Amino acid sequence: MDLHFSAEDEQYRLRLREWLEAHTGRAKNPLAAGGGGDIMGALQGARDWQRTLWEAGYVGLAWPKEYGGQEATLTQQVIVNQELARYSTPPLINTIGLTILGPTLVVNGTDDQRRRFLPKILSAEELWCQGFSEPEAGSDLASLRTRAEIDGDEFVVTGQKVWTSLAPIADWCFLLARTDPNAPKREGISYLLCNMRTPGIKVNALRNAAGGIHFSEVFFDEVRIPRDQLVGELHGGWQIARTTLEHERSGLSNVLSLEQTLKRLWATASSLQQGTGVALDDPSLRREFARAWVDIEALRYLGFRTLSAQIAGRTPGAGASVGKLHASQLRQRLADLALRTEGPLAQLAKRSPHVVDRGRWVAAYFDALGHSIGGGTAEIQRNTIAERVLGLPRSVVD
Amino acid sequence: MDFELSDEQVALRDAARDYFANRWSRDHVRDALDRPPVVVPDELWQEVAELGWVGIAVAVEAGGSGGDVATAAVIAEEAGRALFPSALASVLTAAVALDRAGDRWRGALLEGVCAGTRRAVCAFEEPGGAWGPDAVRTTAVRDGDRLVVSGSKILVADVEGTDTLLVAARTPTGVALVAVPADAPGVTITPMIRIDGGQIGEVVLDAVQLPADALLGSDAPADAGDDAGADADALARSTYDLGTLLGAADLLGVAEAALAVTTAFANDRVQFGRPIGSFQAVSHRLADVLVDVEITRSLLYAACLAMDEGRPDAAELVSAVKVAANEAAVRATEAAVQLHGGIGFTWELDVHLYLRRARAGVATFGDGAHHLDRIFAQHTQARAAT
Structure with missing residues (x-):
């Protein structure tokens, strides 16, 4: 070791x-x-x-x-x-392009596609968004309905995507569309690259529960995409998307930001007046702070184990799901701890007089709630762990 | 950067797993619940000693196998998985304390302990509801050329059949381990009964008279320029930390065993025409246990490495892994009872044996609250220091 x-x-x-x-x-x-x-x-x-x-x-x-x-x-x-x-x-x-599309093109793209797209992902000259989820295809992504019909040298795409981050400012979108409606649902999907300036695309920004704008709906109405913007085989998109979604990351980059968050919260709890003392005088709160530290250390060393496996050339398998599930839970416990640390002041909105730390903690709380939804819900992570680590039977029959 | 077991450690793990599977039956544990305690038969003890596991973390020149803390944890985890009696971890810990205490303590006793012919265990806990070195009230007082030890110890694991007790006692400079022969005048040992059938006892020390050098390490003030060996207080505390870490490894083994047996059952047991493991109410609970297990393993490796490297955050990481192991073991074994349904609540199934070992282990070497308080205190100290 x-x-x-x-x-x-x-x-x-x-x-x-x-x-x-x-x-x-x-x-x-x-x-x-x-x-x-x-x-x-x-x-x-x-x-x-x-x-x-x-x-x-x-x-x-x-x-x-x-x-x-x-x-x-x-x-x-x-x-x-x-x-x-x-x-x-x-x-x-351009995080979405950097973490999802780029690695996909490196493996599955044609040489022309790599040359055409990769450098501009890196330089942020072209910003990318992801068109995967649909109103009727969230966790059950393979049920997606957006159609892409072949017409000569083009695909004609019609349908609706949702939860698309960066859509209003993105230059390009990589999306999944059904190219064979008669095939079993995972075998008739293709992976396409679409210029967001193409006629027929409409973006409608959605406001999230925290009040911010982070994702949008994107409507495709007979949007024409040149055939050479197909990634991989025709009807072979599901396998490609699945591989990318499993793109393993050790999660170590989360650790430092969580550590800083805990440190900041610790400082707040040490100075925030509560009764005749400060919030952190409460012994039960002290234990929860210690517990948060334990959770973060666990994420750190779990990350080192994932990294070691990667360096040794072993696939960590579904180990990334373990990290993601733990990270989302610890983020939520930490945010909840923050609001309880604030005591009565936890009810105050960002611009209110007396608000603690300019409303940072309520924002962190809402943000944390999204972490067990986006990029595969906690329930889907548990399915993955149950089926692929523990070897339990599939819970979903389709 | 390689944060996994070495090839040698993996080989040791596999060998230990096979050995316990072949040589130890959980039926011994179940039988002992009616006729406590469960003990390792002499023949088996001799075998594990010859395999080098009692002295696994003792230096080779002192009669041991020269392994590091991570290697010792491998043995403890496999013992936990097999529900092998705690004696292995208890004696292993005491052996490390003797090894680290300096030349005075290397020799016949330690060699005999490693060879399986003698036994030593530590006695830390006392009545009063608190854990660890800070709660020690037993005293070791110098009286001329004698050391007089007085006090009361409880929950002393594997005390019967032990010839030497390493008793944690208060000295003018902190806490120290004092080697007390089990048959010394003034020592009274009374069996206690653990919920998992484990062997524990109460030790009353009534002004036990010992030679002045019965103390492990030096209890002279730091500025005395004493060269009698290790700092006695630091040795006592690191020994308790080692015991805690091995206790956490034991609980990890228990949690993994409970998870494995429950996962197998969930694959086999059919209700409503499907294996119950296909129901998310079942599979998600098991997935959560897997997360707890992986977290505990990650913290265990971290704590082992920190202890081996003598890093300042070692004590905190030991507490962290005990917090995680306590939770993992309870969640895993309670899930095992629940998910097995009716059969999981029977005496004949092994599930309650795991649960018993878990609940007993949680209350040994500090519960979650104890270790969280310790972490908080160390953090506050560290912040004050910077």
């Missing part, structure tokens, strides 16, 4: 830190500014930040050099995630 990074890796970390020290001046979260501010300026700022980071060699670490990647080691990828979290840099604007 050895948890140390190699000397070269630590050198790499130091160089990255130096770079971040010099550049984090521009890393004020450009989107968080929002809210009546200059949206287009903020958007450009976000694109610029990703591009700067890419040009420095810290985006697309796992990707082939030929398409603008770094071919870096797994440990270097972890180091970059850790340091970006440590410096609280803004999330990369």
